[in-house]
Amino acid sequence: xxxxxxxxFFTPLALEDAFRxxxxxxxxSSRRFVAPSFNDIRLILNTAQVMAMIRPKPxxxxxxxxxxxxxxLTFDGDVTLYEDGASLHSPEAxxxxxxxxxxxxxxxxxxxxxxxxxMQPEHYFNRLSGLLLAVRASEHxxxxxxxxxxxxxxxSNFLFVFDEKEEHxxxxxxxxxxxxDTMKHWSExxxxxxxxxxxxxxxxxxxxxxxxxxxLRKERAVGIYAAxxxxxxxxxxxxxxxxxxxxxxxxxxxxxxxxKPAAYADIPFTVFNGxxxxxxxxxxxxxxxxxxxxxxxxxxxxxxxxxxxxxxxxGGNDFKARSACCCxxxxxxxxxxxxxxxxxxxxxxx
Numbered sequence: 001x002x003x004x005x006x007x008x009f010f011t012p013l014a015l016e017d018a019f020r021x022x023x024x025x026x027x028x029s030s031r032r033f034v035a036p037s038f039n040d041i042r043l044i045l046n047t048a049q050v051m052a053m054i055r056p057k058p059x060x061x062x063x064x065x066x067x068x069x070x071x072x073l074t075f076d077g078d079v080t081l082y083e084d085g086a087s088l089h090s091p092e093a094x095x096x097x098x099x100x101x102x103x104x105x106x107x108x109x110x111x112x113x114x115x116x117x118x119m120q121p122e123h124y125f126n127r128l129s130g131l132l133l134a135v136r137a138s139e140h141x142x143x144x145x146x147x148x149x150x151x152x153x154x155x156s157n158f159l160f161v162f163d164e165k166e167e168h169x170x171x172x173x174x175x176x177x178x179x180x181d182t183m184k185h186w187s188e189x190x191x192x193x194x195x196x197x198x199x200x201x202x203x204x205x206x207x208x209x210x211x212x213x214x215x216l217r218k219e220r221a222v223g224i225y226a227a228x229x230x231x232x233x234x235x236x237x238x239x240x241x242x243x244x245x246x247x248x249x250x251x252x253x254x255x256x257x258x259x260k261p262a263a264y265a266d267i268p269f270t271v272f273n274g275x276x277x278x279x280x281x282x283x284x285x286x287x288x289x290x291x292x293x294x295x296x297x298x299x300x301x302x303x304x305x306x307x308x309x310x311x312x313x314x315g316g317n318d319f320k321a322r323s324a325c326c327c328x329x330x331x332x333x334x335x336x337x338x339x340x341x342x343x344x345x346x347x348x349x350x
Contacts, residue, residue: 018048054346076308077114088130099340111292117154121170132169156283194264201248223279272317
């Protein structure tokens with residue numbers, strides 16, 4: 001299948017216009033031997049989605065009324081804004097920074113929804129210093145526009161808002177000020193029980209697969225990483241671990257006594273392959289994106305675009321964002337820059 005199973009789209013898609021745009025760049029219809037590929041389809045859908053949001057056309061057959069327009073951009077971190085394990089250092093080294101400043105200047109809100117889960121802002125500053133310092137130094141952004149940059153860490157667990165008065169340019173926001181109604185009934189004991197079961201599953205994988213790995217437990221996550229950082233775990237080891245941990249936790253929920261279900265039966269979780277590690281996070285990116293939407297006053301899915309690289313259903317932590325907003329599937333930071341340039345050009349009517 002060229003197109004994997006997909007959920008509903010939140011806007012009509014400008015598929016014909018998008019095909020013509022990508023065909024002009026990729027010569028899809030001019031190829032004699034190579035059929036349209038998955039990457040062709042992926043990029044056509046990306047273009048169709050941003051066309052529908054940035055420069056929508058009237059659809060007479062559409063019975064529901066949508067208010068088109070981009071209000072919120074959310075991004076994954078690794079492989080989307082920067083290379084895997086890298087950081088944003090400066091506008092010169094990371095051209096995506098200037099594009100993000102452009103959208104902030106257009107009053108578009110920006111949320112970085114990352115799996116990295118910390119309560120300390122300095123950890124995010126280490127990864128995003130180039131962007132944060134560029135926003136702080138900008139003379140073209142108002143204080144309100146600067147505060148439209150937020151970080152959602154641990155998928156949906158830690159919220160930070162840009163604040164130029166803070167040492168690391170980020171101010172921690174207590175959970176009670178932003179969590180969704182569905183998250184309010186999660187008890188700390190149930191969360192820790194889920195993490196305990198997941199940790200046991202990770203330990204089992206280390207023994208069964210003879211992994212040279214260590215377990216790392218965080219406040220809202222648990223996972224494994226290579227014991228020797230010079231020797232990466234193989235893709236097969238990482239993928240097997242994802243599927244085993246996913247199955248163990250789901251089985252513990254499904255086999256629990258119906259009269260006494262597992263304490264964490266209603267708590268969503270994400271198990272994902274990070275390329276060099278595997279982690280289980282409490283919550284998921286659909287909740288992370290929805291929390292960003294709530295923080296900014298209730299931005300609708302049709303006005304939100306999430307950009308990420310992990311949309312495969314097996315081990316992809318961007319996958320669940322599809323239920324919360326419009327999405328664009330990219331494969332590298334360079335593709336993210338190209339997509340943002342495409343959006344900027346559409347906004348200018350080019």
